Amino acid sequence: MDDQALTPARHLVLVLGDQLDAKSRAFDGFDPAVDVVWMAEVAEEAEHVWTTKPHIAIFLSAMRHFREDLRARGIRLRYRCLDDPQNRGGFGAELCGAVDELRPRKLIVVQPGEWRVQQILLDAAGSRGVELEIRPDDHFLCSRQQFAEHVAGHKRLVMGTFYRAMRRGTGVLMDGKKPVGGKWNYDAENRKSFGKKGPGRVPAPRAFAPDAVTREVLALVDERFTDHPGGLAHFDWPVTPQQATEALEDFVRNRLEEFGPYEDAMWTGQPTLYHSRLSAALNLKLLDPRRAIGVAEEAYRQGRAPLNSVEGFVRQILGWREYVRGVYWHTMPGYAERNELGADLPLPGFYWTGETDMHCLRACIQQTLDTGFAHHIQRLMVTGLFALLLGVDPAEVHRWYLAVYVDAVEWVELPNTLGMSQFADGGVMATKPYCASGNYIRRMSNYCDACRYDPARRLGEDACPFTTLYWDFLMRHEERFGGNPRMALQLRNLGRLDEDERWAIGRRAAQVRRRVAGS
Ligand SMILES: Cc1cc2nc3c(=O)[nH]c(=O)nc-3n(C[C@H](O)[C@H](O)[C@H](O)COP(=O)(O)OP(=O)(O)OC[C@H]3O[C@@H](n4cnc5c(N)ncnc54)[C@H](O)[C@@H]3O)c2cc1C
Ligand code: SF4
Numbered sequence: 001m002d003d004q005a006l007t008p009a010r011h012l013v014l015v016l017g018d019q020l021d022a023k024s025r026a027f028d029g030f031d032p033a034v035d036v037v038w039m040a041e042v043a044e045e046a047e048h049v050w051t052t053k054p055h056i057a058i059f060l061s062a063m064r065h066f067r068e069d070l071r072a073r074g075i076r077l078r079y080r081c082l083d084d085p086q087n088r089g090g091f092g093a094e095l096c097g098a099v100d101e102l103r104p105r106k107l108i109v110v111q112p113g114e115w116r117v118q119q120i121l122l123d124a125a126g127s128r129g130v131e132l133e134i135r136p137d138d139h140f141l142c143s144r145q146q147f148a149e150h151v152a153g154h155k156r157l158v159m160g161t162f163y164r165a166m167r168r169g170t171g172v173l174m175d176g177k178k179p180v181g182g183k184w185n186y187d188a189e190n191r192k193s194f195g196k197k198g199p200g201r202v203p204a205p206r207a208f209a210p211d212a213v214t215r216e217v218l219a220l221v222d223e224r225f226t227d228h229p230g231g232l233a234h235f236d237w238p239v240t241p242q243q244a245t246e247a248l249e250d251f252v253r254n255r256l257e258e259f260g261p262y263e264d265a266m267w268t269g270q271p272t273l274y275h276s277r278l279s280a281a282l283n284l285k286l287l288d289p290r291r292a293i294g295v296a297e298e299a300y301r302q303g304r305a306p307l308n309s310v311e312g313f314v315r316q317i318l319g320w321r322e323y324v325r326g327v328y329w330h331t332m333p334g335y336a337e338r339n340e341l342g343a344d345l346p347l348p349g350f351y352w353t354g355e356t357d358m359h360c361l362r363a364c365i366q367q368t369l370d371t372g373f374a375h376h377i378q379r380l381m382v383t384g385l386f387a388l389l390l391g392v393d394p395a396e397v398h399r400w401y402l403a404v405y406v407d408a409v410e411w412v413e414l415p416n417t418l419g420m421s422q423f424a425d426g427g428v429m430a431t432k433p434y435c436a437s438g439n440y441i442r443r444m445s446n447y448c449d450a451c452r453y454d455p456a457r458r459l460g461e462d463a464c465p466f467t468t469l470y471w472d473f474l475m476r477h478e479e480r481f482g483g484n485p486r487m488a489l490q491l492r493n494l495g496r497l498d499e500d501e502r503w504a505i506g507r508r509a510a511q512v513r514r515r516v517a518g519s
Contacts, residue, residue, distance in 0.1 A: 259309040
């Protein structure tokens with residue numbers, strides 16, 4: 001902890017691990033002569049879910065780099081390190097301790113990224129009788145107030161409608177009142193797979209070798225969280241604003257062009273393909289989303305990237321990212337409890353080791369544990385899909401996703417997991433469940449080529465567990481989805497199965513569940 005004369009402090013400005021933006025509203029009116037910044041590394045944040053080493057390391061490294069930056073600018077700082085013997089282990093206790101010592105008149109914080117953390121801060125402030133001012137988070141392009149107005153003005157929440165409103169409101173990719181190119185969405189051009197030949201040479205994303213600060217963190221995480229899953233040998237994430245900008249420029253220069261067409265494709269040994277790998281930098285607030293959107297739009301306007309790729313990338317950030325944040329704050333805390341499909345199985349143990357004979361799951365989980373990253377389709381249509389078809393309790397699925405990815409912060413992770421991937425919110429995030437058989441994975445990847453199962457078979461010893469469970473999922477929820485026009489085709493196909501085949505699928509699905517439960 002910095003022990004420069006910190007008392008008396010007028011305001012204690014709280015900076016959380018995912019708020020590493022020196023231009024945030026927390027610093028409005030900051031007076032270095034009388035105000036102090038408070039930051040704390042606490043074990044509770046790595047333990048309330050069994051967080052992987054890459055996830056812990058990226059937060060601590062980015063926090064320590066931010067601390068160095070504040071120090072260099074002469075800002076007074078109370079920074080509690082994880083390995084400080086005085087560390088009280090949780091935000092609440094740490095904050096109470098700081099308030100007792102520094103006796104600030106007011107605490108200031110930008111709205112946290114997690115409802116749970118906001119409650120901890122409110123409770124700590126309440127217990128010490130000190131005012132806590134929660135300021136809006138200007139990192140996002142849509143304020144909570146704007147989102148609430150959007151909800152009030154529409155019968156149903158639909159991402160596409162929200163996205164169009166965001167495009168109109170910001171002028172991004174607009175020609176006057178019309179979308180650039182005449183269409184709002186180029187998804188029809190963005191569903192390519194690589195075919196037998198594979199992707200060929202894909203430009204590797206910019207890697208950042210750990211500097212002294214990061215190396216210290218990696219050693220600390222390895223020692224302190226020895227029994228946590230995940231490895232640190234591949235840690236190469238951007239941990240400063242400068243590095244985040246370099247990562248963005250590298251993406252736009254080398255991968256944006258093919259981002260759109262191959263957005264949904266997967267390939268063994270290619271964890272990133274044409275994705276940006278910018279989510280952690282964005283969520284830690286090392287990178288301004290306006291900048292990411294602006295640089296991509298400029299590449300299109302200058303003829304360096306095609307519209308289908310640029311629009312696809314912009315939609316992820318201006319559309320999905322803003323939308324899930326709106327949904328999270330609009331529906332919490334009740335949202336986290338939802339379980340519309342009544343799923344109640346435990347998460348299979350192999351999610352924490354990758355040890356399974358299903359090749360797609362083995363590849364995606366091992367990559368996740370090694371690097372803290374998997375791209376969207378790996379999350380949605382491999383790990384998420386299997387949990388959905390199996391019938392895993394969505395709260396368990398949520399805890400896994402929150403623990404394993406370097407970009408995981410609850411405001412973005414929860415709606416994606418509980419809503420989009422598990423359909424546990426009954427259709428707030430998605431109009432139908434993302435359910436598919438192993439044939440989808442075969443079409444979009446080469447995982448099945450090296451697998452002992454056959455994605456085309458739903459019955460028999462070689463039947464792909466995804467395919468068996470897909471038909472079982474449709475059978476189990478046939479009535480529920482009967483009225484959903486977007487499920488009509490899938491349910492029509494189910495209707496072609498006779499009673500014997502249905503019975504055999506149910507029996508085979510029960511075997512798969514028994515085997516998975518023992519894994
Ligand atoms: C089950 C599940 C859990 C997820 N958990 C997280 C999470 O904890 N944190 C997280 O940032 N994203 C999460 N996502 C969304 C998405 O998978 C990641 O943002 C993306 O894979 C990150 O890789 P990238 O930076 O290469 O993204 P790209 O494919 O290059 O997309 C560009 C950017 O768009 C944003 N974006 C893309 N898709 C989404 C989305 N569905 N929701 C919100 N933002 C999006 C991200 O900021 C991303 O960096 C989750 C998705 C699923 C299906
Ligand atoms: S056959 Fe099934 S389990 Fe094997 S890789 Fe393909 S989808 Fe996955």
